[in-house]
Amino acid sequence: MASNYSQKVKGLKRGANMAGKLHKYFFWILLGFLALVSGSAYLYWKLERGGEGSVFEALWTILFTLIGQGEFANNPHTMVGRVIVFALSIVGISVLGVVLSEVLTRVMKYNLKNMLGLNACRYEGHTIFCGWNGRAELVLKELAASGQQVAVLTRAKPAELSHYDVFFVAGEPTNEARLIQAGIEKAESAIVFAEPQPGLTNDDLDAHTVLTALAVESLRPEIYTVVELLDPANERHARRAHVDDIVYCESTLADIVAACASQQGISSFIGDILTYSDSGSALRAADIEPQWENRTTGELFAAMQADGELPLGVMTPDASSGAERWRHEINPPASRPVRLPMRVVFISKNSGK
Known part of the structure; x- marks a missing residue:
């Protein structure tokens, strides 16, 4: 039993080593492995069992034979059966190692790329966040509550995203390739946030926001674009980018505070009608x-x-x-x-x- 296990482990190690060299031929290796297993199952069912039982039962037996378990693996009755056991023990387990190693490698690569924001978004009808700031999470919370899918495109992954089921893309929001990666061709709307950057004035930040909006609108003019500006004097520049909506968070907040001061008790009403997550x-x-x-x-x-x-x-x-x-x-x-x-x-x- 111990020697059997040792042989299987060595076979799997050989398969893992082969996977690194045969990465380009994975599809053909997988087809060959499936052909080996299904062919062995058919021959076992036809010759060893004389056509009795079902082919699926034979396939189950072959899968156990592949890992050295079951009666057939230890006591084949015909010469063809012995050849099948030998082939599965030597070739099959190595190919299984190749397949398992390649599958695990691909899963790990996908998860790593997903974590680093390097995968392409496959959402449809979603909203793209271009940039990130202190108000973005509040917007994300409300969109998530309404069931809207969101892809976030920013230079570095915000820590807050770990609490939400969103798609992250790492990169500069003005970069067309990154916007395409975020799925802009199938997105329903885009929100361009005024993303703070050290050493930049409000005018500089608004200029970057308008450049991002231009990139979004040039790639997909029909998308509904909402931009956040810091200075109302820059609205004319955003309008030239053909954006659909402009929001001034600071001035809007000032209006709400003024309304709350003059209309006592209205703050809870405003908070209620602007919240979708309750x-x-x-x-x-x-x-x-x-x-x-x-x-x-x-x-x-x-x-x-x-x-x-x-x-x-x-x-x-x-x-x-x-x-x-x-x-x-x-x-x-x-x-x-x-x-x-x-x-x-x-x-x-x-x-x-």
Whole structure:
């Protein structure tokens, strides 16, 4: 038994050594191994067992013979059976070593590349984070709660990503090859964050943000791009990049703080409608369905309220803009006709956890 085990270990070691040299021929080696096992199973079933039982039982016996176990491995009845046992003991175990070694190597390489952000993202309809800052995790948390897949493209992997099921790509967000690796060709949206860098001013950071947006839009003009700017004076540059939305986190935060100071108690309401990861309600936008064409917003809003949703306003395409942008109207007149394309903004319950 000990000598048998020693032979198998030596065979596996020979196979592992062969794997390093035969990496290019792995596919053919795998085919040869499968042919050896299936052919041996058929011959065993036909000659050793006289066609009795099933071929699957014979295959099971051959697999055990491959590792030196079972009655057939120790006591074949025919000359063909002895040849099969000999071939499996000498050739089969070495080839098994090659196959196992190559499979493990490929799995380890994939996991290592995945950890280092070197693999290509295969998501579809996902959101790409270009860059990372202190606000990015909050955005990621909300998108993850809504079920949206996310790929993060930044120079170094943020430690916070270990808590989320996201795809990481290492690289410069302005690099087209890295954007393609992040799956921009099949992405639904991109968020370009103002990524802090030592020694750079707000204007420098905004310039880098606009360059990233240009790279995104040049590769996929139809993608919905949201950029974060630090200085509102740089909006004109971002508009030239044909971005869809611009957010000023610092000024928006200042507006919220001012509203909370002047409208006491409103902070919890604002926090509720902007959060998707709890069991409360949240602000949403959706395309109005074709059956509402030529009807009124009053009828649409009444139907939504009957379904437990709270409509706030509508959005229509901004014809004066060269880019695809939306003009919003809060609390429109009930008699206003619905003209598609049009979107409705409303508050509805989250799915909850």
